[in-house]
Amino acid sequence: MAAPRRTQAQRRAETRQALLEATIDCVVEHGYGNVTTAQIALRAGVTRGAQNYHFSAKTELVAAALEHLMDQLIEQVRLDPPRGTDTTERALLLLDRLWNLHDTPAFKAATEIAIASRTDPELRARLAGLNRRLIGMIRGMLDETFPELMGNEDIYPIMLTVLSAVRGVAVVGLIGSPESIESLWRIVRGQLEQLIARAVEKASLAG
């Protein structure tokens, strides 16, 4: 095993990333309340000393991990926007993509951490902008995906409602069985589909 001779910046980046990802994994697996710094360090293949060197407190690590996760998700979504000639078709594609995003382990972790931040001021402060940022991202995506609806202010309330419903289902999904969630989502999806279809119809009549 020859020493890889990494540069300082590389070393730093690699261990940090390993820690951030291990944090998310551990939260997903054991739940935020049960996660220990030792577990995280172990999973990251890093000693507790190194861990503490980069992130002096647990909260800091967790907050950073969630921000990192968010960055990944946003990037991942931004990379392939929904394509299609039909407006409704694109909208439903977006809907499904939104759901898939919420049906992911990452969302579990994010939710746990967000919930925990309610009573942790330090954490809360750092996470304050994340939801705002998420909504901003979705908004931007809407504008890009539906240029024909540009300037139509009616779509944002619908977006928020859809997002809320998706979140509601996703939250139940944290504790329910996959089958029950699947069935619940099918039902809710049907309703949201109608909501969207009507909105698109209305908008194209107006436009």
Next chain:
Amino acid sequence: MAAPRRTQAQRRAETRQALLEATIDCVVEHGYGNVTTAQIALRAGVTRGAQNYHFSAKTELVAAALEHLMDQLIEQVRLDPPRGTDTTERALLLLDRLWNLHDTPAFKAATEIAIASRTDPELRARLAGLNRRLIGMIRGMLDETFPELMGNEDIYPIMLTVLSAVRGVAVVGLIGSPESIESLWRIVRGQLEQLIARAVEKASLAG
């Protein structure tokens, strides 16, 4: 201070209730992850010994507390069903009541505990039926409140969608500022209102 000479059943019931309520209060105030059994006992005005006598483990106490809370809420809701001549009017009344239920400290506690139960099998098992029970309650209430819609299967999907959306908003409400939640709810409420109104209209045409 003369001894009140309470009966055993009274003593038991009183300390138990004090413990259950203190548990909810503590969870609301400090968050599930930070709550300690000592805090709860202190708040309930009970020693840790008594606490342990009634609830041998923390999980047991928390689960019992949530069930107790649920009982209270269900009872409270069942006591005054929405009245009104107009179907839509009653539906909107129900919608607001549903939101008020979710905009309460009790919901915060319930959510925290539910989230925690994801990685706590013991807790999860005891809470498994609660959501089912809640939905059953809402279903029953729908049947009572809208006898004219009886047998119309279309309203359940809508109910689930509305419930999901309400929950989604409520979850954001856990960490957001009261103002931002108020404004979000107003927006979502507007959409749900339309959803409901359309459903009622359709149902009365069919009926």
Next chain:
DNA sequence: TTACATACTGGCATGCCGGTATGTAAATGG
């Protein structure tokens, strides 16, 4: 090569949490 900065190691120490064990008071029943 020397001097310095950054990255990392391993272990210690403290506080605290949940659970238990044992003793005491209050109520019930005969």
Next chain:
DNA sequence: CCATTTACATACCGGCATGCCAGTATGTAA
């Protein structure tokens, strides 16, 4: 009025998570 059960109090233990620190290695600049 005594015996037994139920309800509660106090003290304690084992364990463990967290943060910290003194030292070491590795990269970087003079």
